[in-house]
Amino acid sequence: MVQVKYTKIFINNEWHDSLSGKTFPTINPSTEEKIADIQAGEKADVDKAVEAAVKAFKIGSEWRKMDASARGRLLNKLAELVERDQKYLAELETLDNGKPLPMAMNDIHAAIRAFKYYAGWADKIHGKTIPADGNVCSFTKIEPVGVCGQIIPWNFPLVMLAWKWAPALATGCTVVLKPAEQTPLTALYMGSLIIEAGFPPGVVNIVPGYGPTAGAALVDNPLVDKIAFTGSTEVGKLISKNASATLKRVSLELGGKSxxxxxxxxxxxxxxxxxxxxxxxxxxxxxxxxxxxxxxxxxxxxxxxxxxxxxxxxxxxxxxxxxxxxxxxxxxxxxxxxxxxxxxxxxxxxxxxxxxxxxxxxxxxxxxxxxxxxxxxxxxxxxxxxxxxxxxxxxxxxxxxxxxxxxxxxxxxxxxxxxxxxxxxxxxxxxxxxxxxxxxxxxxxxNTPFGGFKQSGIGREMGEEGLHEYCEIKTVTINMN
The missing domain is CATH 3.40.309.10 (Aldehyde Dehydrogenase; Chain A, domain 2)
Incomplete structure (x- = not known):
């Protein structure tokens, strides 16, 4: 039996029980038996995680002052830790998700590649100078969009985590992740690696829970600047509708019938x-x-x-x-x-x-x-x-x-x-x-962007295009008169 090491909510580089005291079981699909009870995050827990992410994103914080190249080194360190623990992570994924162990190992390798790929991008995200009319100096700055709520599915838990975290952290965003309630175990273990890698408190937060409670609270929170979701088209439509109340940026990777x-x-x-x-x-x-x-x-x-x-x-x-x-x-x-x-x-x-x-x-x-x-x-x-x-x-x-x-x-x-x-x-x-x-x-x-046309989604993940989903463009114009 694979040892389960983390079952609590991860906020501000610390482990917490749910404020409600509620838990939920994660089930081994091969045996239909309970693996462990997981702390069930709800609105109060999500709000607490968002507050931590907002604080970590404030101007003057350790994360905001950090050199872009240093962000890249942190992502590379995270990749190295995943590589070190790949056997355990693959076994944990197989236990919780049910996919054959070689496939789980392939998933871990894909996650490592994603972290390393975006580590290389961290100090290469830059704006342009623009020959605007008049006696002016105009240029653009590419800035992180802010606090990102990320909701991932159960079919490729660690791959989807990497696809969400890697570009967000490379660009300088902070994140609150809601893993699928069916497969929270590898995401929670990744919280321990966030601490070990040296990410500042509040940059990455993980709140396991159910979609209608934890997921909805993340979408509705006005302090969240962007929602990234992978899952069904039905839920994606609901997220898009609810996120419109606060005009959040939204990227959706949804269903298909290829x-x-x-x-x-x-x-x-x-x-x-x-x-x-x-x-x-x-x-x-x-x-x-x-x-x-x-x-x-x-x-x-x-x-x-x-x-x-x-x-x-x-x-x-x-x-x-x-x-x-x-x-x-x-x-x-x-x-x-x-x-x-x-x-x-x-x-x-x-x-x-x-x-x-x-x-x-x-x-x-x-x-x-x-x-x-x-x-x-x-x-x-x-x-x-x-x-x-x-x-x-x-x-x-x-x-x-x-x-x-x-x-x-x-x-x-x-x-x-x-x-x-x-x-x-x-x-x-x-x-x-x-x-x-x-x-x-x-x-x-x-290296290649992935996403859908029509009701298969909005936006792209991976490749250079995946960075754009986590960036804002700011134009600066200086009058030279």
């Missing part, structure tokens, strides 16, 4: 492997998962056959076992949602090729599921399932595939598998999505 087009000139076996991985990775709990796979009619039957073989050989079970590639879903609520959508696919006439049921063992395990002959009007074709459920569609022409790829309220990602560069460029130019992947899927990097 298409992947398989052309007739691409190797069928390789395509089926890429498509399966793009859909099933992380138990299918990925916002940009390739859940709509459009396959050319000339190779469709063989592709369906190969997809079933790949799904059936996936090893589902204890995420700490070396052979496991698919762990449990995150909780009972998500499991029931997935199963209900699978039943809708059966009832609406999609052909169930393999899977389709909950596994008969303790834990929230669902069989890898493949539906063929899916129609665009079906619920499984339109709604985000967030589970190990692949949907296969047949198409005739690339123009048809492009039109159907765009026929969704989402626009987070899309992909095409082709040996024709003209097809690749046409698809990339025509599909409205924040990321277009060619001859692969989910090939992401901390």
């Amino acid at each position: 298409p992947l087009v398989v052309t007739e000139n691409f190797d069928v076996t390789m395509a089926a492997e890429i498509a399966s991985a793009g859909c099933m990775v992380n138990q299918g709990q990925t916002c940009c998962a390739a859940t709509r796979t459009f396959v050319h009619e000339s190779i469709y039957d063989e592709f369906v056959k190969q997809s079933a073989i790949i799904a059936q050989r996936r090893v589902v079970g204890c995420p700490f076992e070396a052979a496991t590639v698919q762990g449990p879903q995150i909780d009972a609520t998500q499991t029931e949602k997935i199963l209900e959508l699978i039943e809708s696919g059966k009832k609406q006439g999609a052909r169930l090729v393999t899977g389709g049921s909950r596994m008969k063992q303790k834990g929230y395990f669902i069989e890898p599921t493949v539906f063929a002959d899916v129609d665009d009007s079906m619920r499984i074709a339109k709604e985000e399932i967030f589970g190990p459920v692949q949907q296969l569609f047949k198409y005739k022409t690339l123009d048809e595939a492009i039109e159907r790829s765009n026929a969704t309220e989402y626009g987070l990602a899309a992909g095409i598998l082709t040996n024709d560069i003209n097809q690749a460029l046409k698809y990339a130019d025509s599909v409205r999505a924040g990321s277009i992947w060619v001859n692969g899927f989910m090939t992401m990097s901390c």
Whole structure:
């Protein structure tokens, strides 16, 4: 059993019990058993954390006076500490989230890369001189936006933490993080590393709790200058609406129903492997998962056959076992949602090729599921399932595939598998999505911006563009007369 070291609220580099005295359980999805009781932050705790972040951001504070290069060194130190403790953090993530241990380790490495990447940016964020009309000297200053409320999901807890903290801290903001109530453990451990790295008190604060209480309080607090949220489109809309009362800056990375087009000139076996991985990775709990796979009619039957073989050989079970590639879903609520959508696919006439049921063992395990002959009007074709459920569609022409790829309220990602560069460029130019992947899927990097079109979100994370979400531009003009 992995030892749980931190269960309290982290404010001002100190550990606190909730002011209400309330706690909530975090559950091991592999066993359905309680791991630990976590202090449940509510409005009073959030307000206390925000006050600490406001104080740390004041002009003249240690954090505001710190050289930009020193901020970069702190981020590098944090990355080094995560690297030192990577085995423990990966095991803690697997315990709390249920993802297979090798995948959890990959997540830790991705977080390390993000911290190091933005550490390098800390002293390279600068304004411009402007040749304005008249006898004036004009220039811009790039300043941190201020106190940032950050709300992260349960599917990639430590990666999402790094994606939020790294650019915010590189630019000089202070943060209050609300981790998902299903997976608070790695975020809380990171609080201890914040202290060890040497960040001043109040720069980073962590308040575990529920969305309607802790999350809503963070959005509503008038002293919070920006909200960064990753999660469902439904909650993102609510956050955007509530944040408008105080005109907070808002960035949202929301849901998706990503298409992947398989052309007739691409190797069928390789395509089926890429498509399966793009859909099933992380138990299918990925916002940009390739859940709509459009396959050319000339190779469709063989592709369906190969997809079933790949799904059936996936090893589902204890995420700490070396052979496991698919762990449990995150909780009972998500499991029931997935199963209900699978039943809708059966009832609406999609052909169930393999899977389709909950596994008969303790834990929230669902069989890898493949539906063929899916129609665009079906619920499984339109709604985000967030589970190990692949949907296969047949198409005739690339123009048809492009039109159907765009026929969704989402626009987070899309992909095409082709040996024709003209097809690749046409698809990339025509599909409205924040990321277009060619001859692969989910090939992401901390150097490249990520975010969505349409109802998949507002703003971008990662890359240089990720810095912009945490900055304000100030124009200074000096009259030279």
